[in-house]
Amino acid sequence: MIKDYRPRVIWHILDTDNPPQIPDHKIFVGSGKRLLQKLAFGLIPSFVQRKLHQNPSKSNKLHPTAYLDGLRGVASFIVFMGHYTEETLGWYTEPYGAYEDGAPSSLLQLPFVRVLYSPRPMVHIFFIISGYVLAYKPLKQIHSQQLSALTITLSSSVFRRALRLFLPSLITMFVMALAVHFDLSDDRFAPSFFTLSDQMSHWWDTCWGLLRASWAVNDLSYPQPEYNPALWTIPVEFAQSMILFITIIGLSRCITIVRFLMLASIIAFCFFGGQLFTVEFLGGMFIAELTLLQDGSLFTPTSSPTLLPKYDSEELRHKIKECPRIRHYGTKAFWIMNVICGLFIASWTNNHANEVWGIRFFDAHTPEPYHGQQVWFCLGAFQIVGALTQLKFLQTIFNTPIPQYLGNISYALYLVHNLCLTIMEPRVNPYFYRYFGNTTSLGRHLTWVGGLAVYLPVIICVADIFWRAVDTPTVKFARWLEAKCIMTPKKT
Structure with missing residues (x-):
């Protein structure tokens, strides 16, 4: 007897005289099981889903600036690490060897190492x-x-920018408002109200406050957004994006050298005027321009050993051959020193900077009209990003799978990590304090590592889900809405 492997539906169509009798409860249970399986599979991080699929995934070709996505992902991860460390073990934000509160300092507090948080x-x-x-x-x-x-690109960017930035942010605050109201999250950032309608009214007012802060441009006198203070950067991103688009369209018809000079002049004007965030956005445009010019071989050496003229002296010919190599290694050393300096500045402690070697020198020579660390963070960030565009071995590091994955979920990770920490820390940290303690060096290290072991997998999973369920659909929705709103050109 040959077993019939035809699907049940096909068998039912072909054999209408003897349809299979399937009990209703089995259909219900089978549908529910498949639904639960899909839900469970959807909760698994995307990189695990790809591993579970037996079909080999197509190799995704990285775009030319993918390494910047990797850097952005690592930076977003460091933001999470910083907020976790500050709230769990505030001692680690102090300088090494000072304010130890009864226990010796940790190696995590050393310069360069502390960049991790x-x-x-x-x-x-x-x-x-x-x-x-x-x-x-x-x-x-x-x-x-x-x-x-160009006009189409800029028009599309302006149309979609607000949706891209604010819609996921408002959704994040909505979830956090619900978490605060139902006592799932503590109220360290926002008050809890007795009725849900009052809580939603407060969330709505917070959303409007976040939107209104876009008018401030560089003025951070607006209060930090409740429910998620990390969202103070979103209005800055939006306002500076608009300034960037205006600058691009204004300089678009200039010849390259004029555009360079005018852009540099605008950046200098903003810097000495105290508009630091504008400096950073326009400075990113300046680095992009340099990168494109390099790709166009305007700055690449044209000398080649095969094209050198025949000199009488072999020693002279050898020296000429060595010039490009010396210039190459000298340039590489210059950019490596920039990375080292940028990372040292990024090691700036939260407090008591005047007691840290090197940092107190920078702090004492802060240019007007700035005060403290912010301007130095700006300059250090330029050193790091600029060096990354020039050093191929660093680009290779940030093009590896882990930084690229963090780059994919970077915005989601930035948005949801505070939500996860406010829910988990009040429930988990007391256990670490009880069993490991936080008064000895060993206890603090065990608490720090133990908290990471618990929080990190959860936060990565939540960020991955938010990326797939909110962030990516937001991008698609903005494109769909733009397609519905734009005018189609008339046929002549």
Whole structure:
């Protein structure tokens, strides 16, 4: 007897005289099981889903600036690490060897190492990368004289920018408002109201406050958004994006050297005028312009050993051959020193900077009209991003799978990590304090590592889900809405 492997539906169609009798409860249970399986599979992070699929995934070719996505992902991860460390073990934000509170300092507090949990410099890296990425395509079109395509690109960017930035942010605050109201999250950032309607009214007012802060541009006197203070960067991103688009369109018809000089003049004017975030966005545009010029071989050496003229002296010929190599290694050393200096500045402690070697020198020589660390974070971020565009071995590091994955979920990770921490920390940290303690060096290290072991997988999973369920659909929705709203050109 040959077993019939035909699907049940096909068998039912072909054999209408003897349809299979399937009990209703089995159909219900089978449908429910499949639904639960789909839900469970959807909760698994995307990189695990790809591993579970037996079909080999197609190799995704990285775009030319993918390494900046990797840097943005690592920076977003460091923001999470910083907020976690500050709230769990505030001692680690102090300088090494000072304010130890009964236990010796940790190696985690040493310069360069502490960059792992220094969130403040990362914000400036975000802004420079945003300026670079937003300007990259329009500048390519300017270089190729595609001015008609440029207007379409900038029009699309302006149309979609607010939705791209604010819609996921408002959804995040909505979830956090519900968490606060139902006592799932503590109320360290926002008050809890007795009725849900009052809570939603407060959330709505907070949303409007976040939107109104876009008018401030560089003025941070607006109160930090309740429910998620990390969202103070979103209005800055939006306002500076608009300034960037205006600058691009205003300089689009200039010849390259004039555009360079005018852009540099605008950046200098903003810097000495105290408009630091504008400096970072326009500085990202400046780095993008330099990168495009390098790709066009304007700055690449043209000398080649095969094209050298025949000199009488072999020693002279050898020296000429060595010149490009010396210039190459000298340039490489220059950019490596920039990375080292940028990372040292990023090691700036939250407090008592005047007691840290090197940092107190920078702090004492802060240029007017700035005060403290912010301007130095800006300059250090320029050193890091600029060096990354020049050092191929660093680009290779940030093009590896982990930084690229963090780059994919970077915005979601930035938005949801505070939500997860406010829910988990009040419930989990007391256990670590009880069993490991936080008064000894060993206890603090065990508490710090133990908290990471618990929080990190959860936060990555939540960020991955938010990326797939909110962030990516927001991008698609903005494109769909734009397609519905734009005018179609009339046929002549």
